[in-house]
Each structure stands twice: as structure tokens, then as C-alpha cells.
Amino acid sequence: MEANLKAETLKILGDQTRLRVAYLLAASKRSLCVCEIVDSLKLPQYQISKSLVILRRAGLVGVDRNGTWGYYYPKTDQKTNTILFDFVKEYCIGEPFDGDLTELSKRLALRDGGRCVVGFVPEKELQKLIRKKTAAV
Amino acid sequence: MEANLKAETLKILGDQTRLRVAYLLAASKRSLCVCEIVDSLKLPQYQISKSLVILRRAGLVGVDRNGTWGYYYPKTDQKTNTILFDFVKEYCIGEPFDGDLTELSKRLALRDGGRCVVGFVPEKELQKLIRKKTAAV
DNA sequence: ATGTTATATGCAAATATGAGCATATAGACA
DNA sequence: TGTCTATATGCTCATATTTGCATATAACAT
Numbered sequence: 001m002e003a004n005l006k007a008e009t010l011k012i013l014g015d016q017t018r019l020r021v022a023y024l025l026a027a028s029k030r031s032l033c034v035c036e037i038v039d040s041l042k043l044p045q046y047q048i049s050k051s052l053v054i055l056r057r058a059g060l061v062g063v064d065r066n067g068t069w070g071y072y073y074p075k076t077d078q079k080t081n082t083i084l085f086d087f088v089k090e091y092c093i094g095e096p097f098d099g100d101l102t103e104l105s106k107r108l109a110l111r112d113g114g115r116c117v118v119g120f121v122p123e124k125e126l127q128k129l130i131r132k133k134t135a136a137v
Numbered sequence: 138m139e140a141n142l143k144a145e146t147l148k149i150l151g152d153q154t155r156l157r158v159a160y161l162l163a164a165s166k167r168s169l170c171v172c173e174i175v176d177s178l179k180l181p182q183y184q185i186s187k188s189l190v191i192l193r194r195a196g197l198v199g200v201d202r203n204g205t206w207g208y209y210y211p212k213t214d215q216k217t218n219t220i221l222f223d224f225v226k227e228y229c230i231g232e233p234f235d236g237d238l239t240e241l242s243k244r245l246a247l248r249d250g251g252r253c254v255v256g257f258v259p260e261k262e263l264q265k266l267i268r269k270k271t272a273a274v
Numbered sequence: 275a276t277g278t279t280a281t282a283t284g285c286a287a288a289t290a291t292g293a294g295c296a297t298a299t300a301g302a303c304a
Numbered sequence: 305t306g307t308c309t310a311t312a313t314g315c316t317c318a319t320a321t322t323t324g325c326a327t328a329t330a331a332c333a334t
Contacts, residue, residue: 005228011151015292019144034311044294049312068301068310080228087224091142091217119309152322171281183324186282205280205331256279 003080012058013088017043018051022060022074023097024104026089031064031071032104033116040104041096045120060084069116106130140217149195150225154180155188159197159211160234161241163226168201168208169241170253177241178233182257197221206253243267 013019020041025032038048052072055061060081064071074085109130110118121129150156157178162169175185189209192198197218201208211222246267247255258266 002230003228004230005225007151007153007156009151010147010156014144014146014148014151016144017292019147035309045311046295046313047293049310050292053312065311068299070311083228088142091140091220093139093141154322172279181324182281183283183326184322186280187322190282202281205329207281 003078003083005080005084009058009060009080009084012054012060013084015051017041017047018055019088019092020096020100021048021051021055022085023088023092024100025061025072025074026085027097027101028104028108031073034070034072035119035121036104036107036116037072039107039121039126040100042103042123066115071116109133140215140220142217142221146195146197146217146221149191149197150221152188154178154184155192156225156229157233157237158185158188158192159222160225160229161237162198162209162211163222164234164238165241165245168210171207171209172256172258173241173244173253174209176244176258176263177237179240179260203252208253246270 013022021037024037024040034045034048034052037052038045041048052061052063052070056063056072059078060075061072062075064073074081076082076085106126107121110116110121110126110133118129150159158174161174161177171182171185171189174189175182178185189198189200189207193200193209196215197212198209199212201210211218213219213222243263244258247253247258247263247270255266
């Protein structure tokens, strides 16, 4: 299969929010729950949701639904996507990408059995929850 | 110096015309005259001109002026640019990119001493001019 | 000077896009 | 049933972008 870069695709990634989401998915090699993305980027839920719809319509990401929860992942069925995600992962440097990734890793610490088990977590409560969880283990 | 990919930059390339121009500049490893780009892409002159302004404002291309003639080239003073142009060059495949490049190579055949010496050339006259030139040599 | 040519740009209309907010949907669970 | 909660979506407004056309600029030729 041959990669084929199109202007349309670049346009999709040519938006700060969508690029941040794409970076998060590219950099963390796993599916992410919508609420984890929202908490990592600290943007309104509807913005993330809309960004994901657009990324999905462009064939860049896919979703596994688990009840009300949605797990998004970078689609790698087309070589172009793989190349693009690698590119994004490698060259999106500094803020806000670094910070987003840091927030994500904190959020991922709350997972249980590899699954997201909490919804939106306000920043203030995140530390508390993490401490509780580490204590429990 | 460190590459740093920004959404803004991707947005610039997320436009068909601008991407075609960028590809042409990336693929032909030399400065191109505006009229050569216009003839290669077969788009209105003002569209090319405006695209070039935007690419230039984004720091992606530079220009050498020679009288009324303008020679544009991909800027490589930032690593991000180099990487992006390589990326575009490698992964923009098929139409319209291939056709644009073919047209360009025909147009470049009209150069004299490495310089563009004709302005806009309607498709019909291009073959005629090329034949005349080859005969002269 | 006058005309010609290469390139840039100002403007107006059409269209697209993003932000924000409210609300819908739909699954989980009491 | 009713109530949460996660996610999606419809709507409006403001703003940005694209397109097309006409024209400006500026160098060159005669």
C-alpha cells in the first residue's frame, strides 16, 4: 500500500486542538478514553468531542465503544496515517504537547486493569485520587 | 536547532494550491520563477501569487528578485522546514503532483543559461517553443 | 514617453470554520 | 422507574478563508 499525502489531511491536522489530540494518541501507544483526553488537554468536552468526530471522518482515528465510554486510537490501516502519526509524534515538541502528555500520564495512573474507570476529574482532585490509589496498592 | 511542528504550519500546507506549489518547490531542487509555477499548475496568476505570499509569510519559502521576475525557493534555515519539504516531496504522490512536475520539466526546458527567459506560455505554444529551442541547439 | 510584461494586491461576495452554549442520546445503576 | 454520567450534536454568532476580478506597481523595451 502506498502513502498518499493530501492537502485535506494536512488541513485536518492544521488546527491546534486536533493536532493536540492527534499527538496525544500518537505519543501514548494505546487507546484513550474521551474523558482522559478532555482532562489532559483541559479543554471543554464538546471541543474534544467535535475534534474527534472530524479526525474520525477523515479516517485518522477509530473508536471502540464500551457502553457510554469511547476509546479512540490512531488508525494505522493506511500507510499515510502511520507516517503522519509518526511525524506528529516526532516533531511536535514543547508546549502544549509536553504538558498534555504529562497530564495524560497522571490521568492514566487512575486506570484500573488497563481500563478508564473514572469520568472527568477536576485538576484539584486528581492528586487526591492518585494518592488514594497508590495507597490502596 | 530543533524542529518544531506547529498546527499553523500544517494549516498553511492544508490547502491544495499551496501544497502543490510547495511540492513543486520541494521536488525540483531549484528556485522557480513565478511564471513557471503558474504554467506548471495551470492556475490563475493571482492564485499562485497569493499562495506564494502566504507561504512566504509563514517562513516556508523565500524569494530572490531579479527585476520584475521573482524566483522562489523552499527555505531551509529552519530544520522544521527541511523536514516538512522532504515529507511533502516524499509522500505527495499521484495527481495533481505528478502532472505538475511533468509540466514543470517542460517549462524548465525553455530556460536559457539556467534562467527563465519567457513569461507565461499558453499550453499550445509550449511544444512549439520547445521544438524551436531544441533545433537551435 | 509609451507600451508591454511580470508580479502583487485591494476589494467584495461566497463560503467555511471555530467557539460557546444548550441539549440530546444512551448506557449504567439505584 | 428515575437519576446519574459519558459522549455527541444542533444552533448561532463571529471570524477567517477562498475566489474572482480589476487594478496597481515596477522594471524593461522601443
